Amino acid sequence: MGKFFMAGPWITDHEIKIVEDAMRDGWYENAYYYVETFQKEFAAYHGRKYGIMTPNCTTSIHLLLTAIGIKNxxxxxxxxxxxxxxxxxxxxxxxEPVFCDIDSIHWCIDASSVERSITSKTKAIIAVDLYGNMPNMDALIAISERHGIPLVEDAAEAVGSMYKGVRAGKFGIGSVFSFHRTKTITTGEGGMLLLDDDNLYERCMFLRDHGRVAGIPYYNSEVTYKYMPFNLQAALGYAQFQRIEELVDKKRELFYKYKERLSNIEDIYFNTEPEGGVNGVWTTALVFGKSHNMTKKQAMRQIEDMGLPSRPFFYPLSSLPAYPEYEAKYKDKNLVAYDISSRGINLSCAFNLSDEEIDQQCNAIRKILGRNEAR
Ligand SMILES: Cc1ncc(COP(=O)(O)O)c(C=O)c1O
Structure with missing residues (x-):
């Protein structure tokens, strides 16, 4: 009992066949075949003009922020x-990262907190589609337009999500996806930046490969990054992308199994799926309502005592040692983030999770909340 994983991919013979093809023939004139095909088709699927694959999603964000001129x-x-x-x-x-509060229902950035945080130094707003949930994009776009500050969508966790009929990844000047080994579509490590603007695209392509001047070999006009993707990685991503609907359906199936099994417990909250929206549910998150008097720390320890894994809801970034001295500035400001995070955990989102393993986790939740009755 308890030997399952928190996350992991679904790889089939299809992926193996495509990666084998890249291994055999993805060199010489085909050295970027899968990179280019994946970029193009992934962008088109999300209604974007351009896709730029990167070694991971973090580098996609770095590339975009650099391209729009974010600086000291x-x-x-x-x-x-x-x-x-x-x-x-x-x-x-x-x-300077400026941390905004989150919404108590969808857990993504709260638009009114964004509005209050804008100063003359604000140069970009990054919204995150947390756990596949979507923020209030209408309000964020309105703020971005009113203040002339570019909006960036971090859709790393939102493959398959939709907001009012529009796919996650289509919001703001650019969006980013992660293909980390734990994500819905995986390349082990990998990321994608999606753009519509021609100049921004040219700038990002230039920044991605050492500031080379097009058409002049080994001639660089700026010192930039080396964030080039690899054809084998892209072949795996492309093969997974061809199965995107199946992968998202499976994630949603896992989510609804958890929800259904725990439906008779009141005052617990899951990823949201508002009307007209779709949640791709990269991972199922569970927030204990206050009536349960259950913190994530207590929950995780008790679940671990039963031999099962779980993960914490993301910590407020300002509470982490990585951002020393930020807590004092934000703790009393970002009250919802501190509160929700203290009561939330993630359940396993591994593609190979069995029904029995879902039952084990649901029984554990029931037990720690003092509900021993079967569903
Ligand atoms: C919200 C969010 N942004 C960015 C990233 C970064 O992705 P990567 O690990 O591919 O750099 C992740 C992934 O873990 C994420 O969850």
Whole structure:
């Protein structure tokens, strides 16, 4: 009991066949065949003009923030609760991450907190589609347009999600996806930046490959990054992408199994799926309502005592040692983030999870909440 994983991919013979093809023939004139095909088709699927594959999603964010000119002294707004990869590239550029509160229902960045955080130094707003949930994009777009501050969508966790009929990945000047080994579509490590603007695209392509001047071999006009993707990695991504509907359906199936099994427990909250929206549910998150008096720390320890894994809801970034001295500034400001995060955990989202393993986790939740009755 308890030997299952928190996350992991679904790889079939299809992926093996495509990767084998890349291994045999993906060289010489085909050296970027899968990179280009994957970029093009992934972008088109999301209604974007351009796709730029990168070694991971963190580098996609770094590339985009660099391209829009974020620099020392600028402020970039992002949510308190997200993986640190959203904020780290702001820090790489010596700019200041400004952490905003999250919404108590969808757990993504709260638009009114964004509005209150804007100063003359604000140069970008990064919204995150947390656990596949979507923020209030209408409000964020309105703020971005009113203040003339570019909006960036971190859709790392949102393959398959939709907001009012529009796919996650189509919001703001650019969006980013992660193909980390734990994600819905995986390349082990990998990322994709999606754009519509021609100039931004040219700039990002230039920044991705050592600032080479097009048409002049070995001639560089700026010192930039080396964030090039690899054809084998792209072949795996492309093969997974060809199965995107099947992969998202499976994620949603896992989510609804958890929800159904725990449906007779009141005052617990899951990923949201508002009307007109679709949640791709990269991972199932569970927030204990206050009536349960259950913190994530207590829950995780008790679940671990039963021999089962779980993960914490993302910590408020300002509470982490990685951002020393931020807690004092944000703890009393980002009250929802501190509160929700303290009561939330993630359940396993591994593609190979069995029904018995879902039952084990649901029984564990029931037990720690003092509900022993079968469903
Ligand atoms: C919200 C968010 N942003 C960015 C990233 C970074 O992705 P990667 O690990 O591919 O750099 C992740 C992935 O873990 C994420 O969850």
């Amino acid at each position: 002294g600028d402020e970039v707004i992002c949510p308190e609760c997200t993986w640190i990869a959203t904020a780290a590239p702001i820090t790489y550029l010596r700019a």
